Amino acid sequence: xxxDSRSRLLEAAIxxxxxxxxxxxxxxxxxxxxxxxxxxxSYYFGNKEGLYTAVLDFQFSxxxxxxxxxxxxxPIERIRYYGKNAILIHQQCPHLxxxxxxxxxxxxxxxxxxxxRHIASAYHFLHxxxxxxxxxxxFRSDLDPDYAALSLAGIINFYFMTKPLVSTFxxxxxxxxxxxxxxxxxxxxxxxxxx
Amino acid sequence: xxxDSRSRLLEAAIxxxxxxxxxxxxxxxxxxxxxxxxxxxSYYFGNKEGLYTAVLDFQFSxxxxxxxxxxxxxPIERIRYYGKNAILIHQQCPHLxxxxxxxxxxxxxxxxxxxxRHIASAYHFLHxxxxxxxxxxxFRSDLDPDYAALSLAGIINFYFMTKPLVSTFxxxxxxxxxxxxxxxxxxxxxxxxxx
DNA sequence: GTCTATATTGCGATAGAC
DNA sequence: GTCTATCGCAATATAGAC
Numbered sequence: 001x002x003x004d005s006r007s008r009l010l011e012a013a014i015x016x017x018x019x020x021x022x023x024x025x026x027x028x029x030x031x032x033x034x035x036x037x038x039x040x041x042s043y044y045f046g047n048k049e050g051l052y053t054a055v056l057d058f059q060f061s062x063x064x065x066x067x068x069x070x071x072x073x074x075p076i077e078r079i080r081y082y083g084k085n086a087i088l089i090h091q092q093c094p095h096l097x098x099x100x101x102x103x104x105x106x107x108x109x110x111x112x113x114x115x116x117r118h119i120a121s122a123y124h125f126l127h128x129x130x131x132x133x134x135x136x137x138x139f140r141s142d143l144d145p146d147y148a149a150l151s152l153a154g155i156i157n158f159y160f161m162t163k164p165l166v167s168t169f170x171x172x173x174x175x176x177x178x179x180x181x182x183x184x185x186x187x188x189x190x191x192x193x194x195x
Numbered sequence: 196x197x198x199d200s201r202s203r204l205l206e207a208a209i210x211x212x213x214x215x216x217x218x219x220x221x222x223x224x225x226x227x228x229x230x231x232x233x234x235x236x237s238y239y240f241g242n243k244e245g246l247y248t249a250v251l252d253f254q255f256s257x258x259x260x261x262x263x264x265x266x267x268x269x270p271i272e273r274i275r276y277y278g279k280n281a282i283l284i285h286q287q288c289p290h291l292x293x294x295x296x297x298x299x300x301x302x303x304x305x306x307x308x309x310x311x312r313h314i315a316s317a318y319h320f321l322h323x324x325x326x327x328x329x330x331x332x333x334f335r336s337d338l339d340p341d342y343a344a345l346s347l348a349g350i351i352n353f354y355f356m357t358k359p360l361v362s363t364f365x366x367x368x369x370x371x372x373x374x375x376x377x378x379x380x381x382x383x384x385x386x387x388x389x390x
Numbered sequence: 391g392t393c394t395a396t397a398t399t400g401c402g403a404t405a406g407a408c
Numbered sequence: 409g410t411c412t413a414t415c416g417c418a419a420t421a422t423a424g425a426c
Contacts, residue, residue, distance in 0.1 A: 222401085
């Protein structure tokens with residue numbers, strides 16, 4: 001059973017905008033791939049930009065749901081949880097990282113209302129985990145929770161951001177994501193844990 | 196004394212392409228800002244794409260020169276050198292990071308010939324520093340130099356990539372770049388040094 | 391809700407004068 | 409080396425039939 005035109009347009013837009021960017025995708029190409037008429041973009045989303053914002057909304061909501069429901073974990077467990085979850089998210093939403101990159105490099109109209117909020121919720125998750133770890137004495141007391149949170153975000157997310165490029169000069173591995181994240185978490189945790 | 200039209204076009208293009216992306220900049224806007232005629236873009240660079248590639252070439256060459264002439268440094272010193280240098284590069288070339296992001300998210304025709312090579316040279320610098328540190332016993336022997344190099348690149352560069360966004364929820368500091376990089380290097384070095 | 395047809399605008403590129 | 413003028417094309421958006 002085929003979905004309705006609105007859904008088909010939205011789903012066709014996800015990989016197209018991700019791979020080519022907003023300007024490089026025409027509503028003709030979009031509607032053709034969706035098997036719908038190009039006039040329906042204006043009908044359902046107002047205009048091309050409205051469709052893009054709808055895609056953003058759909059993609060970024062995945063981030064906030066990912067860092068929810070992880071209370072009752074220890075600081076160290078929450079760090080590991082973040083790393084494992086990153087692998088999962090980018091497997092399930094293979095286009096999300098492109099949208100993050102595009103929005104950071106060149107914010108669209110939906111940046112403030114959707115992008116910024118979801119990124120902030122991920123950041124606050126990390127910040128809380130580290131601040132908590134400093135309190136409990138698990139982590140070094142000379143850490144700044146803001147910088148340490150950003151360091152962790154960097155060591156994990158830079159890999160996914162640059163994966164298309166970086167995997168060309170990385171030795172092949174059967175499970176590259178897992179191998180990298182395990183090593184990265186090891187380095188990071190070793191760097192922040194109180195000894 | 197004003198520069199020639201070719202130089203003015205090239206220099207006007209750098210911030211424009213960086214901020215808006217290739218497609219969102221018209222040759223009319225470009226030539227207007229450069230104080231030159233739009234027909235000169237074809238005359239000097241073949242077409243708009245040729246101008247973009249010339250800009251890429253100019254921007255990315257900064258990376259390779261940055262990691263040259265740093266022999267005779269110890270592994271740990273080379274790690275710190277990389278961090279300090281990153282601050283310097285992004286101060287001197289404030290648009291470079293945008294080009295890196297754009298090229299990673301959406302490679303242009305100049306990707307293989309210019310982008311890929313310069314990024315690789317930075318990567319090899321880090322890889323060599325870490326492999327050397329493992330040999331000398333400065334760094335832990337269970338490190339994989341590939342993953343460890345990428346971890347360092349991530350902890351440093353993610354900050355610069357996301358700075359426009361992330362500095363909105365980071366507490367203000369008199370020298371944010373320096374403060375972050377010092378903390379990040381501390382975490383990283385603590386994580387890789389043999390104890 | 392979906393279609394065709396079209397209005398309108400702006401683009402990149404170039405021919406040819408100077 | 410620089411300019412004007414313009415060609416040809418592709419883009420988004422919409423009016424109006426069904």
